[in-house]
Amino acid sequence: MFKRTKAHRHEKAQEKLNLKLQTDIQVLKKQYLLADEQDDSRIKEKGIGDKQSFKILLSFAAPFKFQILTALFIIFLSSGFAIYSAKLMGVLVEKGLMVKDTKASLTYSALIILCEALSIFLIWRGRLLLSRQASNVVLLIRERLFHKLQLLPLTYYDRQPQGRVVTRISHDVEGIEEFFTSSLGNLLSATIMTFLALTAMVLSDFKLGSIMFLATLPSLFLMFKSKDFLRNSNRRVSKFSSAINAKLSEFLNGIDVIRAYGLEKWSMREYNQSVDQYLYAQLKGNVLFAWSMPTISFFATVPLIGLVWFGGLDIMAGTMTLGLFVSFVRYYDRFSNPIMLLSREIHVVQQAFTSTERVMSFLSEPDENSTLGKNGTLILDGKENRLGGDIKFENVWMSYQNEDWILKNLSFHIKSGEKIGLVGKTGCGKSSTVSLITRLYDFQQGQIYLDDIPLRLYDRNALREQIGFVAQDAVIFKGSLRENLAGGGVLSDFEIIEACKTTGLLMALGHDYFDLNKEILEGGVNLSVGERQLLALTRVLLKNPSILVLDEATANIDPHYEVIIQNAVYKMMDQRTCLMIAHRLDTLKDCDRIFVFHEGQLVEHGSLDELMLKKEFFYKLHHAQDFQH
Numbered sequence: 001m002f003k004r005t006k007a008h009r010h011e012k013a014q015e016k017l018n019l020k021l022q023t024d025i026q027v028l029k030k031q032y033l034l035a036d037e038q039d040d041s042r043i044k045e046k047g048i049g050d051k052q053s054f055k056i057l058l059s060f061a062a063p064f065k066f067q068i069l070t071a072l073f074i075i076f077l078s079s080g081f082a083i084y085s086a087k088l089m090g091v092l093v094e095k096g097l098m099v100k101d102t103k104a105s106l107t108y109s110a111l112i113i114l115c116e117a118l119s120i121f122l123i124w125r126g127r128l129l130l131s132r133q134a135s136n137v138v139l140l141i142r143e144r145l146f147h148k149l150q151l152l153p154l155t156y157y158d159r160q161p162q163g164r165v166v167t168r169i170s171h172d173v174e175g176i177e178e179f180f181t182s183s184l185g186n187l188l189s190a191t192i193m194t195f196l197a198l199t200a201m202v203l204s205d206f207k208l209g210s211i212m213f214l215a216t217l218p219s220l221f222l223m224f225k226s227k228d229f230l231r232n233s234n235r236r237v238s239k240f241s242s243a244i245n246a247k248l249s250e251f252l253n254g255i256d257v258i259r260a261y262g263l264e265k266w267s268m269r270e271y272n273q274s275v276d277q278y279l280y281a282q283l284k285g286n287v288l289f290a291w292s293m294p295t296i297s298f299f300a301t302v303p304l305i306g307l308v309w310f311g312g313l314d315i316m317a318g319t320m321t322l323g324l325f326v327s328f329v330r331y332y333d334r335f336s337n338p339i340m341l342l343s344r345e346i347h348v349v350q351q352a353f354t355s356t357e358r359v360m361s362f363l364s365e366p367d368e369n370s371t372l373g374k375n376g377t378l379i380l381d382g383k384e385n386r387l388g389g390d391i392k393f394e395n396v397w398m399s400y401q402n403e404d405w406i407l408k409n410l411s412f413h414i415k416s417g418e419k420i421g422l423v424g425k426t427g428c429g430k431s432s433t434v435s436l437i438t439r440l441y442d443f444q445q446g447q448i449y450l451d452d453i454p455l456r457l458y459d460r461n462a463l464r465e466q467i468g469f470v471a472q473d474a475v476i477f478k479g480s481l482r483e484n485l486a487g488g489g490v491l492s493d494f495e496i497i498e499a500c501k502t503t504g505l506l507m508a509l510g511h512d513y514f515d516l517n518k519e520i521l522e523g524g525v526n527l528s529v530g531e532r533q534l535l536a537l538t539r540v541l542l543k544n545p546s547i548l549v550l551d552e553a554t555a556n557i558d559p560h561y562e563v564i565i566q567n568a569v570y571k572m573m574d575q576r577t578c579l580m581i582a583h584r585l586d587t588l589k590d591c592d593r594i595f596v597f598h599e600g601q602l603v604e605h606g607s608l609d610e611l612m613l614k615k616e617f618f619y620k621l622h623h624a625q626d627f628q629h
Helices: 002-032 040-046 050-060 062-097 102-151 154-159 162-169 171-204 206-215 217-253 255-260 264-301 303-317 322-363 430-437 460-465 481-486 493-503 505-509 529-543 559-573 608-614 617-623
Strands: 391-399 405-414 419-424 445-450 467-470 547-551 577-581 593-598 601-606
Touching: 050 062, 050 102, 050 171, 050 322, 062 102, 062 171, 062 322, 102 162, 102 171, 102 322, 162 171, 162 217, 162 322, 171 206, 171 217, 171 322, 206 217, 206 303, 206 322, 217 255, 217 264, 217 322, 255 264, 264 303, 264 322, 303 322, 391 430, 405 430, 405 445, 405 601, 419 430, 419 617, 430 445, 430 547, 430 577, 460 467, 467 529, 481 493, 481 529, 493 505, 493 529, 493 559, 505 529, 529 559, 547 559, 593 608, 593 617, 601 608, 601 617, 608 617
Parallel strands: 419 577, 419 593, 467 547, 547 577
Antiparallel strands: 391 405, 391 445, 593 601
């Protein structure tokens, strides 16, 4: 009995512990990954009202305001001719048809046709001019978003799913694009037409015009009331659309793992769950729109019955002529149709406002100047004025997003031209250390010096130009071999080929088949792993950096390419300060010193032989074969 009770208590305790661990994991995930802008937790912070959204959209169009105002004036003229055509319709009935004057009837008919033709031509010209400027506005927005991508710190990309970032540049901009290319023209023309038609009705008969205006208030009220529901619906749709893209991007990047582990059904189930959420939100919004549109149209059409009734009574009483009545019917037609058009466009407008909300949230994200501090002004041109490569850390403390300390009171001095190996268990701070030197992340306490100058005084872009970084996984872009090697720079074929000879890329690709115009597919899938790594090394060599950082550059390479790459690394290390994150003794044997990291601290340093003789951290790591980055 006692044993069963003890076992039961143990099971209960284990269940509580597991539950706590799951809760802690969820909390950490919520703290690390940023919530979507449309999540309830962030909507109060990131939400923007309709009025503010409209102002922002107009601000995007500010550089093209002259052309847009010209288009607006042309649309105004088009509406004016349409209203004058309605007036002429009444004159035709009264002065032509009723008195059976053929000449007058033909004259007014021709004038009506002319006005309608001019109205159609002008609305076409105005909308054409507006659509052209809309394309320019959308191009400007895309350029601003892509420019923002270049300014955001790596901490932003660490905490944002890749698919969500892609959604900002694609789906959200498309929502704004539809507003400028379609809805803006409809809004302007409908607003102008409604105003002119209402003015014509009130001036023609103040009492009847006022009654007709008041009779349309229910439809206007319903239209403006439904916009808030549509906005919330669009927010949900946008959030789940972003989630679909994030999930899709994740599965595409991990397709080899999904295929290797037979996770197709699991991934399909996960993706379908995101699609179902999107579908439910979309259908919910469609149901609302399906009800609101016919209802608004009904309330906008009902006053026409009242117009016929009251207008007919006035005609019989002799207080209104038949011609004026016909004109009034045409005026109201010009007045009510834009209202129904606006009710159809409100869905698109609200989607544009939601997209604007998300785009502005993206554009308002703090850039590197905010997260890393004001950029320095010291610029090294990389030719005569170069970095010497002397690196000094003094009591450096560093953490990501105000979490636990990753580096703790780190101090060391690397002399110019030294070859330093960095080793330690996974998560001990090796990669974080080299990331600080390239100013990809910031440190909170202490000081870092390059050539006895504080790191923060250097211009970040100029500094990065003189630091070559080769990671374990080479990043290859779609394009020619020359474009991948030059990295946007202007280099001669002779310079590129000489660098390829130095690194061994020329030999690896084959002298007979070496072609700088060879097309490289996305991710370098038409190259072997070793060829991709040699390409990355050659690209760095062409950059001619003063400091070289190698982050497991020879990991996962077959013995044949490992020898070639190792020889290339030795050639590149000549007369350069080199920081090498590595675990194999063969890679570390040519290092002047080895730094051993443990839990964010430098616990040991010295030559390979010295560390092996000490039989402390490095010795234990080596013999335990626990060298993982």
